[in-house]
Amino acid sequence: MTGNYDRIARFYDPLSRLVFFNAQRNAQKNQLKFINGDQQLLIVGGGTGWILEAIGKSHSGLEITFVEISAKMIDMARRKDAGNNVVHFVHAAAEEFQSEITYDLLITAFLFDNFGTEKAGQVFYKLDALLKPGGLWLFSDFYLNQHKPGIWQRILLKSMYVFFRTIAQVEAKTLPDTEGLFQAAGYCQQAVSMHYNGFIKAIVYRKAPLK
Numbered sequence: 001m002t003g004n005y006d007r008i009a010r011f012y013d014p015l016s017r018l019v020f021f022n023a024q025r026n027a028q029k030n031q032l033k034f035i036n037g038d039q040q041l042l043i044v045g046g047g048t049g050w051i052l053e054a055i056g057k058s059h060s061g062l063e064i065t066f067v068e069i070s071a072k073m074i075d076m077a078r079r080k081d082a083g084n085n086v087v088h089f090v091h092a093a094a095e096e097f098q099s100e101i102t103y104d105l106l107i108t109a110f111l112f113d114n115f116g117t118e119k120a121g122q123v124f125y126k127l128d129a130l131l132k133p134g135g136l137w138l139f140s141d142f143y144l145n146q147h148k149p150g151i152w153q154r155i156l157l158k159s160m161y162v163f164f165r166t167i168a169q170v171e172a173k174t175l176p177d178t179e180g181l182f183q184a185a186g187y188c189q190q191a192v193s194m195h196y197n198g199f200i201k202a203i204v205y206r207k208a209p210l211k
């Protein structure tokens with residue numbers, strides 16, 4: 001079993017705020033303006049579902065599919081008020097999720113840092129196939145500048161991996177090269193924002209439209 005947050009589900013949001021204040025949330029909230037009405041959204045690894053409440057406050061008429069591997073997380077998400085949006089909850093691993101439809105917009109936040117290189121590629125291509133050509137992928141995660149990685153960022157990241165390996169069997173030991181995956185798949189960056197002194201990077205990617 002890898003990346004199962006059941007044991008930490010109840011404490012995840014307070015812990016995130018304790019360490020990162022509101023930076024993890026702000027990185028994601030800042031991207032919500034890219035959602036347009038009447039869209040089909042796919043949220044993968046959505047955790048406690050606080051994002052559903054945030055979306056519900058600013059958008060309505062959306063059909064949202066919420067995929068989560070942790071039973072405890074998805075239970076908490078089900079209790080959130082998503083406003084005037086319809087949410088379908090799917091208790092599944094991203095890599096096993098099957099869908100008959102494709103989506104206009106995809107959200108993954110602090111999901112890929114859980115994966116080693118091979119699994120990151122597997123999940124990336126699985127989700128890429130579920131996003132419509134021209135669709136948006138709201139991506140956020142931790143970030144280390146490969147040319148000049150800061151010392152405190154490296155120490156914090158290492159400590160987080162030790163903690164999450166112990167508590168949630170997270171397999172990864174370092175961040176996968178997600179920017180390389182997006183680039184190789186022909187995605188364009190539409191908007192980039194940095195948070196928590198550059199340790200969190202939020203990128204809005206657009207998938208190449210059909211020619």
Ligand SMILES: C[S@@+](CC[C@H](N)C(=O)[O-])C[C@H]1O[C@@H](n2cnc3c(N)ncnc32)[C@H](O)[C@@H]1O
Pocket residue numbers: 002003004005006024044045046047048067068069070073092093094095108109110111114
């Ligand atoms: C670090 S938390 C982030 C939660 C949420 N996106 C947020 O920003 O608050 C990562 C979430 O991804 C989920 N997760 C990990 N591996 C997964 C997988 N293979 N498929 C689906 N969800 C996964 C975990 O259960 C956890 O809820």
